[in-house]
Amino acid sequence: MSSPESGKPHLLEVINVTKKFGGLVAVNNISLQIDEGERVGLIGPNGAGKTTLFNIISGFLKPTSGKIMFKGEDITKLPPHKIVNKGIARTFQIMRPFRHLPVIANVMVSLKSPRGSRKIEWVKTMERKALDLLEDVGLSELMLEPAENLGYGDLKRLEVARALATEPDLIMLDEPFGGLNPVETEFLTRTLITMHQDEPSRAILIVEHKLYALMKIVDRVIVMHQGEKIAEGKPEEIVKNKKVIEVYTGGTL
């Protein structure tokens, strides 16, 4: 199935994916598509299965049934690091920095190193690339700080930098605005918008609860509830969608 605009296949296709944990159905027969350069938001109340879906797409979980296609390839069974190499990067809801390494090394680990590069050159080129990325997210001064000393907001930005370092075609952000104050939220929003402008072919998939920040970034929103897709469309439509409102408020107002 390809997008109607061009004959190209979708960048990411989730086809009838179901994930069961014993008796619990976390994800129920979900299908979605993301095209090159699209910015998609994934929202839904807690427990809707969004992070599970993330884990399945990024290879940390295998679906009970269904497929994931990326750039026309079936990536369902691939291990996480191979999926990263194919071009999907993700951040985590729970912070997972490399505590003992300084910030810049955190980013350098994710960088794709060109084959056959000698050590000195590797360090220099990677340094530059890492510094650029750190500047994009605003962490350049902290570059030598051990990651364990970083504050919450900075850690979130480090996650984004680390994900960007892998030069992904699709970057998936799991609640990037979680726990950020308004200033930090604004900064991150701008960063993400700039990121898209710099690299228009890179697709973004964001799971987020802070709808006001999310709606500024994405072109399309998918709503999940209890493991199923219940709505999909432009941000303006979704906010008015009755079903979505019901799901979030637990009943009619």
Added chain:
Amino acid sequence: MPIKERLADSARMVRGYIVRAYSSFTAKVFDVPPRLLAFLSLLVLLAIPCLGGKYLSMLTYACVYAILAVSWDLLVGRTGQVSLGHAFFFGMGAYSSALLIQYYGSDTVTILLLQTTIPIFLITIPAALAIGVVLAILLGLPALRVKGPYLGLLTLCIPLIMSTITNWHPLSDIFHGTSGIKVPLFFSFLRGNPIRDTVEYYFALTVLFFSAVIIYKVATSKTGIVFVSILDNELAAKACGINVTRYKLLSFVISGLFGTLSGCIYVHLITMRARPLLFDLTYSFLPITMTFLGGLGTIYGPLVGAFIYNFLDQYIMPTYLAPVLDSMGLSTYFGQLRIIIFALIVITIIIKWPRGIARTIVDKLDDLAKPRDIEERGPRIWKKYKKEQKESRLRKIFSRFKKKQEEKEVET
């Protein structure tokens, strides 16, 4: 005029170099003490024989154990895979070489092509190393599937297997039981020569030096950083595109390689028998002690720890503890008491300074030496990104945000 400027310039350059040499980017990332210190200590070590070689044998022991310790630390301190059975590699190094020599039957090998006779260990040691690599892979593969405490258990029991097999009576034709297999010494041709101790010491030191340098190179390469990232957070490492399996195996192989090397050296240089004792828990515990005396997760740590340990064990203990015990008539307890004291030291270190003594000290020194000025904290490249740029950017964002808030308030 120009001379003064030039002098000032060179003074600044030297100062900059010293500052950078201590707190440079690579030093922070790769956990190495100032290179100056390392160089100086190397000089000291080289000069020791001239200062009176009474303790040469102690230092030779230290060098050999240091290789074992640094191999252990690469695995445990850098990738977080706990090995409580490094004695396995130690003993297998000894036994592989010994068995090959025994199988071949003579102490020397004649190479027809070159028309020379070379000592057999020149062949068996590389062979033993190769065997060590294979064993490391065999051990590393199941180790991958096993985490934390389970891994510790697994590694604890592996040497026990070898110890049981080599001690088993029916196999004593091959393994010669407790007394072990006799093995030719490296420098047996120097028997009776007073220079022998010095030669052995320099030899051990050289092997140690090359092992340490190689492991340092590994630790400061991308591989080394990846190892640390695996230690910190395996899941995140996977999400960064790192093939964790491959790197874990690699760390096992390198660690096993040098552990095997230390066993070979030990048996060909110091003791001349490969015996089941080598698989004892003692030899698994040694690298642990040494690494915690020094510093976990560093290059200098196990090295420093090895020398401190040997100093304590072979000098302080006999000189100070033994006489005390003698006077109390408890001298038979010396051996066990030594072990107990070291074990207590290890426990104290783990509880109080979980990163190892030397490392805690070095970290503290690093903190103190860190330049207060933010701009000096990075390499020269960073100078482009000035503080003012950041402040102005933040100010712009904040003012824009404030304006929006004010507009909203005006509306409502």
Added chain:
Amino acid sequence: MDANLLKILVDGLFRGGSYSLMALGLTLLYGVARIVNMSHGSLFMLSVYIYYIFSTIILGLDPWLALMVTILVMGVIGAIIHRLAVHPVLGDDVAILVVTITIAVIIQALVMMFFGSSQAINLKNPMDFGYFKFYGLEVSWTSVITFVLSLSLFALVTLFISKTKIGKAMQALSQDREAAMLMGINTNRLYTFTMILSAILASLAGFMYCVPTRSVVPGVWLSAITSAFAIVILGGLGSIKGSLIGSFVIGYSEIIVRNLHTEGMALMPLAALCVMITVLVIRPKGLFGKRVEMED
């Protein structure tokens, strides 16, 4: 029935029984406190020496009384070890492993200091009622009594865990530490209690295992802990019924290995080791164990 086969069956049974208490102690400690106690075997060994001290050397007490005293002493030792060495490093898996193995080293050194390295000593056996014939096989009453005692104590402890308040707290703690804390359970005290219980079980196991053979050597702790861990890993860390079943599986494998060769006795640890390695590689959580944690 073939006499040899019968001997294997009976010996394996007794051996499994004698391992059951030790395995229980180990699995409980892990289940409740997530502590992998490398010194468990040392406690096993130490308790026999303490029993020896109280029953023969120093006080010459009645063996049963000596046993009671031993249990008391071992409980205290367990508490001390926990408070001083394990408690400060709780949560750091690597440190716990190293600390507990260091304790094992210390205990071995202490014992070797006072008792020499390979002296087998003569233990008083209060259950020595001689032998009886069982289908042509000579079985000692001691073995039968220890078997029955071990299993009864095992059942007793299991009941304790399922019925009493403390036992239920232990169960809660083993399932979810934070939830248990929120319920007002004093985790630290419970950890200490579990450690004491574990030490007592180890000491009882030591008594049950060594007294029938009337001897013990300091080195026994290593093979004891190997077998114990093999059992616990096979059965699943934290699973009580796993440790029971595992005890017998390992007990039988060791007996079978022993009978494979005239010198098979020395190879017995290999049986436990092979089982352990196989389980770790194929199915690390064992038969009934909890899932090994995936998250960091």
